[in-house]
Amino acid sequence: MGSIVIQDACVLINLLASGRFEDIASGCGLNFAIASVVAQEAMYLHNADSGEREMIDLKPLTEKGILVTLTAENENEKLRYIELALNLDDGEAESVAIAEARGFGLATDDRKARNLIQREGLKIELWSTCSLLQHWQSKCSVSDGDLKNALKNIFQHAKYHPKPGHSDFDWWIKLFPK
DSSP states (O other): OOEEEEEOHHHHHHHHHTTOHHHHHHHSSEEEEEEHHHHHSOOEEEOTTTOOEEEOOOHHHHHTTSEEEEOOOSHHHHHHHHHHTTTSOHHHHHHHHHHHHHTOEEEOOOHHHHHHHHHTTOOOOEEOHHHHHHHHHHHHTOOHHHHHHHHHHHHHHHOOOOOTTSTTHHHHHHHOOO
16 A cells, blocks of 8 residues: 555646546555545536536545545544644645644645645645656656646646746646647
8 A cells, every 4th residue: 555645625626637537546656535624625627618617526536445535533633623724724724634643645736735834844745736747657657748638638627837936837838838
């Protein structure tokens, strides 16, 4: 069993938008989880043709065991979640609380959450959309063409791309200059 990485809503949406979520999940050697608050959030992808938002259904992924939902279970996790929610959105707060308490990795593109983790010196392995995609490419020998298609899908369906100054901006632009 690989390491567990909790995804916040933004990373989850990005990976789902890639059209390759199951390949990424099975090829990374990681086990993907989300916090219960994230599972309850209404999440959408954009239809590239119509521009309409389409609701994401996580049930098929959870039924297959590809994505596990975790909740803050004990008193320490619940109290930490409440404390973190003073500064972070609920999804990020519960995700950080669980990752910190259980020694799990955390995949987030949320700058506020990443800064809090670094500022407080939390022992949480941080991942991002880009680092998970890079890990998938290296572990599974994914071609640049396949990765470019995944980036295009993420851009079209999740409206995500790293901004200039982001540590993965040059990597992304090299593969998908838009």
